Amino acid sequence: MIRAGIVGAAGYTGGELLRLLIHHPEVEVSFAHSRSQVGLPIHNVHTDLLGDSELSFTDQIHFDIDLLFLCMGHGASSEFMKENQVPDTVKIIDLSHDFRMSNEAVYGLPELNRDEIKNARFLANPGCFATAIQLALLPLAYNGMLREVHLSGMTGSTGAGVQPSASTHFSWRDSNVSAYKVFTHQHMDETGKSLQQLQPWFDKPINFVPYRGNFTRGIFVTAYQHCEWPLEEAIQVYKEYYEDHPFTWVSDVAIDVKQVVNTNKCVLHLEKHGSYLVIHSVIDNLLKGASGQAVQNMNLMFGFPEKLGLNLKPSAF
Amino acid sequence: MIRAGIVGAAGYTGGELLRLLIHHPEVEVSFAHSRSQVGLPIHNVHTDLLGDSELSFTDQIHFDIDLLFLCMGHGASSEFMKENQVPDTVKIIDLSHDFRMSNEAVYGLPELNRDEIKNARFLANPGCFATAIQLALLPLAYNGMLREVHLSGMTGSTGAGVQPSASTHFSWRDSNVSAYKVFTHQHMDETGKSLQQLQPWFDKPINFVPYRGNFTRGIFVTAYQHCEWPLEEAIQVYKEYYEDHPFTWVSDVAIDVKQVVNTNKCVLHLEKHGSYLVIHSVIDNLLKGASGQAVQNMNLMFGFPEKLGLNLKPSAF
Amino acid sequence: MIRAGIVGAAGYTGGELLRLLIHHPEVEVSFAHSRSQVGLPIHNVHTDLLGDSELSFTDQIHFDIDLLFLCMGHGASSEFMKENQVPDTVKIIDLSHDFRMSNEAVYGLPELNRDEIKNARFLANPGCFATAIQLALLPLAYNGMLREVHLSGMTGSTGAGVQPSASTHFSWRDSNVSAYKVFTHQHMDETGKSLQQLQPWFDKPINFVPYRGNFTRGIFVTAYQHCEWPLEEAIQVYKEYYEDHPFTWVSDVAIDVKQVVNTNKCVLHLEKHGSYLVIHSVIDNLLKGASGQAVQNMNLMFGFPEKLGLNLKPSAF
Amino acid sequence: MIRAGIVGAAGYTGGELLRLLIHHPEVEVSFAHSRSQVGLPIHNVHTDLLGDSELSFTDQIHFDIDLLFLCMGHGASSEFMKENQVPDTVKIIDLSHDFRMSNEAVYGLPELNRDEIKNARFLANPGCFATAIQLALLPLAYNGMLREVHLSGMTGSTGAGVQPSASTHFSWRDSNVSAYKVFTHQHMDETGKSLQQLQPWFDKPINFVPYRGNFTRGIFVTAYQHCEWPLEEAIQVYKEYYEDHPFTWVSDVAIDVKQVVNTNKCVLHLEKHGSYLVIHSVIDNLLKGASGQAVQNMNLMFGFPEKLGLNLKPSAF
Structure with missing residues (x-):
């Protein structure tokens, strides 16, 4: 069981992450950060989560976690990395495009880089x-x-x-x-x-x-x-x-x-x-194209089965 | 042939009016007023009118016209009427809800008030x-x-x-x-x-x-x-x-x-x-529910055939 | 672990059942019956299941199962019950309206009849x-x-x-x-x-x-x-x-x-x-309104936790 | 004023033609042919035409007309031409693909063939x-x-x-x-x-x-x-x-x-x-891509202004 924090949890990719992580058997969501929705239950914004989670948004970020997801707008992730000294004990998955062309981060496409992903500490999730x-x-x-x-x-x-x-x-x-x-x-x-x-x-x-x-x-x-x-x-x-x-x-x-x-x-x-x-x-642009792939990468980074928490029911219609 | 001015011509009801009036055989659009789009061709905003009209938006309103359409947001029409002394020679059709409950204006539902509409100088178009x-x-x-x-x-x-x-x-x-x-x-x-x-x-x-x-x-x-x-x-x-x-x-x-x-x-x-x-x-909420009914009322107010300019091709699909 | 058969598995409610059951931890799908798709992989019809299941449609029904889902058109379920002698060892959940007004079946709305459902052998799933x-x-x-x-x-x-x-x-x-x-x-x-x-x-x-x-x-x-x-x-x-x-x-x-x-x-x-x-x-008409409620009823009928297999990721958008 | 007949008037392109022709100032629709809807008012099928036309579908075709539109399925037009001896006094616009590659018909794209279209007796309307x-x-x-x-x-x-x-x-x-x-x-x-x-x-x-x-x-x-x-x-x-x-x-x-x-x-x-x-x-696939272009071609073939009856109000939304 790992502890994960989400920065930018009120947006679309943050919401999809929450939908995936609250049912993931190896993850506990430590915090859902949002500047705009502080104090509100996450189901006030992600109304489909009513009954699924009693988590509320916070403006407090801490690093007593194993994994940090960055779900902010493009540009904001590099800002965040400059302003925050994330300890080495915390792995990072960034969903923005800020580090995809950079050598600082492993590019998180498992079909290309699975072995590198397994050992990544800082991962840039693909577009x-x-x-x-x-x-x-x-x-x-x-x-x-x-x-x-x-x-x-x-x-x-x-x-x-x-x-x-x-x-x-x-x-x-x-x-x-x-x-x-x-x-x-x-x-x-x-x-x-x-x-x-x-x-x-x-x-x-x-x-x-x-x-x-x-x-x-x-x-x-x-x-x-x-x-x-x-x-x-x-x-x-x-x-x-x-x-x-x-x-x-x-x-x-x-x-x-x-x-x-x-x-x-x-x-x-x-x-x-x-x-x-x-x-x-x-x-699906929000899953394999964003938050689902982020969870897939998380699974690889922490040694969980690659599909854990991702056997999703298709909506089909 | 009458001359008509439209205030608030960049919005939805203003655009529908333009679509109807530029092909109406008895109307010349004297001006299309918009604060936000001054100087731009109307087809920059209502892009479907490319090739149909070379009119541009203006921020100038004048009363050398026979008919004024007010297509502004609710509340703005009563503001406009306070700030402007519209001469008696100009008839007015207001598409907002500002005067629908007032005795100043004739309520413009032809199926209810056709005779009053024919003699109206100031008309409140229904919601x-x-x-x-x-x-x-x-x-x-x-x-x-x-x-x-x-x-x-x-x-x-x-x-x-x-x-x-x-x-x-x-x-x-x-x-x-x-x-x-x-x-x-x-x-x-x-x-x-x-x-x-x-x-x-x-x-x-x-x-x-x-x-x-x-x-x-x-x-x-x-x-x-x-x-x-x-x-x-x-x-x-x-x-x-x-x-x-x-x-x-x-x-x-x-x-x-x-x-x-x-x-x-x-x-x-x-x-x-x-x-x-x-x-x-x-x-159709924008036609019989707004601009189409406004043209129907205009036809009645000026003695044109009630359906003039309103034999529209249905989109059907 | 129970074994379930689905009659009428190529339709919408049959497909939703398959989507739910193939990831349900206590169910094995014994057969997916369809007259029209015999021999084809279920992912030929329910194409979203490609990679999730290697099951194929069959026209063979057998009763070496614990539970039978009837997902045929309205009228076809009562036909089926007349033509087949389903042994008492097999519980039945019928998704048609054929038995909803009948005393033969328990009406499967858990919020109304949960206790009766727990003991039901033949259940009529609500509309x-x-x-x-x-x-x-x-x-x-x-x-x-x-x-x-x-x-x-x-x-x-x-x-x-x-x-x-x-x-x-x-x-x-x-x-x-x-x-x-x-x-x-x-x-x-x-x-x-x-x-x-x-x-x-x-x-x-x-x-x-x-x-x-x-x-x-x-x-x-x-x-x-x-x-x-x-x-x-x-x-x-x-x-x-x-x-x-x-x-x-x-x-x-x-x-x-x-x-x-x-x-x-x-x-x-x-x-x-x-x-x-x-x-x-x-x-969701296909889930709480049909196949999801059927699985909820199955959970109750077999003593599984009521939400088992039903912690679904909302599509939200 | 010309008289036009439509064969296959109950389909999509036939319906669009009716929507255009009933308001066209130079055309009278002589018959709307349909095998499946004989005797029914056209507004039973094209329900948007209620109040616009009292025409009914007929299974009778006659050639006491100036122009015949063929709006049948692909293949059916060449059948029709084989089975019917259309007199030279009747021009034909075929909306199927049957004659688009043939030398019998003028290919009806005005931006390519306007002069030939003006003199055409038999025209193949483009896809x-x-x-x-x-x-x-x-x-x-x-x-x-x-x-x-x-x-x-x-x-x-x-x-x-x-x-x-x-x-x-x-x-x-x-x-x-x-x-x-x-x-x-x-x-x-x-x-x-x-x-x-x-x-x-x-x-x-x-x-x-x-x-x-x-x-x-x-x-x-x-x-x-x-x-x-x-x-x-x-x-x-x-x-x-x-x-x-x-x-x-x-x-x-x-x-x-x-x-x-x-x-x-x-x-x-x-x-x-x-x-x-x-x-x-x-x-619009049904207008410039089908029936609208057919009317444009008709206008050219009969010497009407090219845009006559085609100053349509865009739906825009």
Whole structure:
């Protein structure tokens, strides 16, 4: 049994962590920190937790814990690390992008770095699109087959966080689709870094067209590139690569985003058209794309079974 | 051809007015006033109007017009009327609730007050829920048959305006339903006033449970009360009451909200269960519930055909 | 560890049962019966289960089990019971409405009948609307305070089952609302029976306006009736009634349907307006309204902890 | 004033045609043919037309008309043409894909073939994705700049027609995204043909990843390819190409699908990233992608103003 603290527990990723940790058999939540909700029961903000937890938000942080989750906005984590002297006895999982490109932290994608994660003290949890895309491309990079790749993908609105904005206003977003950050999405940096880790001479573009979807949870990404492998061989390569990884699966039939919503899974599906290999990839952006993967990393860091607390009931509909 | 000015033209009801007026054969939009968007083309805010109009927002208001639409927030209209001396040559249609209970303005529900509207100089345009509910109940009140009535209804998110809020955040509202202002909705005042206009001794409650729906446009209201009429007689009474009214129809088959979306229609459907008469009523909250009815009132005030500029293509899906 | 069989495992309630049972620590799924999907892995139909189970659908039913779930369409359960001689060693939970009004089966609402359920051999699992409504009214009936009650409520599309129909066609249902079975919903029978069990002289109508919502999961019901209790007393009565029931909670703040989606909870919220007591009630129609409640009943019938396998992560968004 | 008949008037494109034609000042609908709805008022099927038209469906087809619209399923139009001897006095607009690749019919994309359309007697109306994609690429082809192009795009559910299916079941499609017909979408044929008409030596792939969106109306397509033009030049080229075309516009700001919903417009937006030119394109699949474009073609074929009857109020939300 370990003790964990959450900084930024009133946001979306903090809330998902709470939902996972209050039923995790090896974790006790020591504190749920929030500046804006001090003193209120967590179920005042995360109303779905009514009856599940009597924890309240606090503005007090202490280090009499084994693990600290940082769930603040991007930029705030590096601030926090500057202002706080976290003792060596406390491991840290940061869900922001602040340390993903840094050497200070282990990049927490288990399908890439499981052994390093097991020994990590400071871990940078991957971005949501970055997770879906890397899981679509890792087996290619691992086999040195990566070439210029073309990507499109859609994300749910929870990726944009809890603060209301024009692009998350229901009246605008409902039944709507739009593209954003075309070719410039910030997750391409960490994606490129991971791919080069496996295929160091990879220097081609990762062309990515991201769309805002009118749903709350989930990411659907499609990638394609030229590849000599026949389809059967590609499928075989992918299945082998993910054989030991309990959350990433190759589907023989077409996939959709709802089949992974409210799970920590990534499901892939491959097609071959002419010389193009097409890889579809779906995850829940808040779970495998954020808090679920953080718990998976926690399990690895503390020697728990990798799936502990993550056998989640899919919502399916 | 009349000249019209719109104050508050950057909001939802202002935008709907612009969409209607730029194709209205008898109206020229003299100015589209907005404090926040001064100088910008209206299609920067109402992006669907790209190619339809080269009008820009202005912060200048003048009274060299025939008609002024007030599309500001509730409270701002009475402010405006205090601060501005609108000459008698300018007619006014106010879309806020500020003057709906006042004797200064004619209450602009054509199915109730058409003759007064024709002669109005200052008109208070009804609220959206108020419109749907009154159209469901007017024939009962007209015949002195109104009794204690039970109402439930759902509204689209555009009823809550353009300012983002917790209850219009996509991540919260999508696939969600909630009740609000139960028994205390502000539209019950104007509803009660209208019903008493037809049935002065009516002193029973209008019990109303409003729900926030996860759609953008439309209102569905169901009302029921004890009523001696057999179903056929009730239908006959309703059809007769609305015979001369070109936007309100009684459907012989079950109705749904999308059949009136993007139209100025109200469609009613009646059922009888035991001694209860049930009346369903659907409108588009931004059209018959706001800007469409404002144009209908404008047509009446200026002697244009009542449907002029309002033969809209339904979106249907 | 018990062995359970599911008849009709390819439908919605069968799928939800599979999602719950494959992670339940005291249950082994002995067979998943389906006529239409014989031989296919269950994850071909319930694609979210890829990686979670290697079970396949079978058309073979056997009684070397401890528990049989009947998840077929309404009418098919009574057919099944006529055609099959289920041995006394096998307990039965029927999710159809076939036996809810019958004396052959115990009516499986734990908040009403927990003791009888513990000893049941044949159990009729309640309907979804019936569950939400009864949980809203039971404390009134228990205290003999039930009077004529007015109800409105919305249900998600999964309530209509897996067979496509006009009213579940996406192009029609998306962004739409409609009423159906007004005052005639079939769940009013079982609701009335339960209420009379607690308040035998109750003979007033349960007036219910059900709406089809444009979401997949969840039910929101609002009930109101005259009640002398001040609000605080009513809240106290409700909290006491549900004190020992681990899934039903009274919220002090306004509720919405997504706070219970993908959980087995019912959350209630009370208001008082004039002499009317208003009770809002939310459940997930497939869980507390169907398969989750079935597992809760199973837990009671076999002496497992009532919440075993039902500490579900809410989807929340 | 011309007389028009519609074969297949009970489907989605037939319904949209009726919605447009009943308010078109130069058209009288002579008959609305449907095998399944004979004798019923059209507002029994297209319920939004209640109060707008007293027309009923008929199974009788006659040629005492000026124009015949074929709105049947794919394959049925060529059947119809074989079985019926349509006199030369009757012009034909076919909305199916049966004649789009044929030399018998003029391909009805006004931005490509306006002059031929004006003289057409038999016209093949383009597909919805084909329209959005061609309008994104025509200026490149016109200037001989087309190269291998990468496309992704989402379509609303109405593209799949009125017949219920697994992929249009609300419980599945709501909040879901999936890819289909990747690299094999049937609209690529007509798209390639049009592009080669302008740039005959074009022999590169049109790589297209289509997604099913969880909305009912609209198409959003993004295309990119290498292009030497700086952004400003590209924008200039596009604006010039569409200068004389009243429905296709280049937006200087980012676009979204709802800004064209319920209009006959196509709106484009260009970006440049490295050597890639990116073109976004949005249309309403049922209007500019089907029935709206059919009316536009009708206007051209009969010498009416191109926009007549197509100044539609956008739904915007």
